[in-house]
Amino acid sequence: MKTEDLISMLATGVAPVERHVAAKRFGGALTFGAMGALAIVILGYGVRHDIALLLHAPLFWAKLVWPTCLAVAALxxxxxxxRPGRVVGGWWAVLATPVALVWLAALLVLWFAPPEAREHLLMGRTWRSCSFNIALISLPAFAAALWAARALAPTRLRLTGAAAGLVAGAIGALAYSLRCPEMSVPFWATWYLIGMSIPTAAGALLGPTLLRW
Structure with a gap:
């Protein structure tokens, strides 16, 4: 068979690839995941009774912006x-920046707080359940993010799984913010981050199995 004939045969019936397939797939999947997380919060936990007042509090919006930034960078x-051959590049720095800023803010709050108040600022009233709740609420987004990532062609499966897990964890933290009574920066710099780390670790563990293609 001539080379021209082989090329012609391989090209026969090939349809053009739809543009922005990854964006559409992740968009649909994470919309489903976010709706699932909100449903768990609203139906399972209930929204804070003072949520309307919190809308006027800058600290509450900072609490929402933080996991949102992590979700965008992780996505x-x-x-x-x-995508094989693509490098993450500067997105690692973008991902680390919100964490570093919140840690810095938490350290400053603890530094200037009276010694007797530091334990409460760090532990709050719900430290025993906060991280677990975030991990639980992130389950719909976790499944959706891994499903979307599986449709691509990842070659670094653990790293891709970890990134998908962090997206889910950040969505879970964002939804849980509507319920969580804690407003201390040291609290969410610690327990929110642990909660987001649980699906991140799960994604890294399950990535080689669930993302293999």
Whole structure:
């Protein structure tokens, strides 16, 4: 068989790839995941009774912006990891920046707080359940993010799974913020981060199995 004939045969019936497939798939999957997380919070936990007042509190919005930034950066990293040959590049720095800023703010709050108040600022009233609740609420987004990542072509499966898990964990933390009574920066710099780390670790563990193609 001539080379031209082989090329012609391989090209026969090939349809063009739809543009922005990854964005559409992740968009649909994470919309489902976010709706699932909100449903768990609203139906299973209930929203804070003073949520209307919190809408006027800058600290509450900072509490929402933090996991949102992590979700966006982790999603960008996950999409890049799903394309062979693409490097995550500066998105690692973007991902680390919100964590570093919140840790810095938490340390400053603890530094200037009276010694007798530091334990409460760090532990709050719900430290025993906070991280577990975030991990539980993130389950719909966890399944959706891994499903979307599986449709790509990841080669670094553990890293891709971890990025997908972090996206889910950040969505879970964002939804849980509507319920959580804690408003201390040291609290969410610690227990929110642990809660988001649980699906991140689960994604890294399950990535080689669930993302293999």
């Amino acid at each position: 960008a990293a996950c999409v890049r990891l799903g």
